[in-house]
Amino acid sequence: MIIGAQASPDGLSLAILDDNRRVLARSRFDSSLAWDINTNVDAAAAEIVSAVKTCCSALSSGVEAREDPWLSISILCVGTTALDHGGAEAEAAFRSALQKLLPPGLQLMVYHSAAVALASGTGGPLVGCVLLVGQDTSRAYGAVADRRTASSSGWGPVFSDGGCAYALASLRLGPILLLVVLLVVLVNADVGMRALAAVSRAQDGRGADTLLVSAVWARGHSSIHSRVAGVASLAPVVLECAARGDTVADALLRHAVGELLRAVKSVAGRLGLDKSRLPFNLVLAGPMLSEGSLFMQYLLDVLKDGVPTADVIYPQGDGAEAAAWLALWLLNPQLPLPPVRRGL
Secondary structure (H helix, E strand, O other): OEEEEEEEOOEEEEEEEOOOOOEEEEEEEOOOOOOOOOOOHHHHHHHHHHHHHHHHHOOHHHOOOOOOHHHHOOEEEEEEHHHOOOHHHHHHHHHHHHHOOOOOOOEEEEEEHHHHHHHHHHOOOOOEEEEEEOOOOEEEEEEOOOOOEEEEEOOOOOOOOOOOHHHHHHOOOOHHHHHHHHHHHHHHHHHHHHHHHHHHHHHHOOOOOOOHHHHHHHHHHHHHHHHHHHHHOOHHHHHHHHHOOOHHHHHHHHHHHHHHHHHHHHHHHHHOOOOOOOOEEEEEEOOOOOOOOHHHHHHHHHHHHHOOOEEEEEOOOOHHHHHHHHHHHHHOOOOOOOOOEEOO
């Protein structure tokens, strides 16, 4: 049996599947952890393992008394937002903390949230591209058959990722807040902007490793968390006003989808997806991408023109189930897949 887990600020969800993709059990747990780059890996590992054991106990009535459901799990695949910005070092630390608490024979896989979001649309294969748009961040991520990957945006509210709810709403915060921002920039422009440039180069592999990565991320999350939530909550207002014909709100939506298109084109270009005449899967995921919304309509329009070989598909399951699908595909790429949910 395979268990998939998704750990995010929304909580911890798990799904146990058999080798034929049949769901045997589901569980969801609240979490006190932030599930970001600053989350203590030992605390995160302990919470995940505790949740896995609880989920496995739900299978007790369906197995023989001599069998221990916890020991019957062959693979645990975890997808988490805690790995979205930390790179290989964060992944290694997270994996090590988990492995210490797992039975020796259990195979462990760990992935960031964008990889699991891609699998949620493809049914498991980590091939294609995903555009993940949430409240405080947006990210394009892609992977191809030879295991090359690329990503664009996804830096979070500190960098105001284009197209997310926070960025969409913060484009029109008014002259007073704009004046405050300008004053801060004028006072701290040289050091601050150089620091952000160093962080982005380190994360993208273009510059030296630096403690600034975790320091800037920590400061961003601790100082603007409440402001981000408040600003992001204005995004539905922008959508509503645009739907009612407001030209300013409409311009904001079109700017936002333009930013998202640039992120997708960046990933597709680096992976060579745009140079092939063959279509590639593009999964549209995240709370901002509601099917049938005006925002989604505008996004589909620009994608059709800007990335004509993109074959738009939508998620088919939640993150926990998608993590299990990903594990099953890695074990057996020839395993039959369910039909995808196509868009364009």
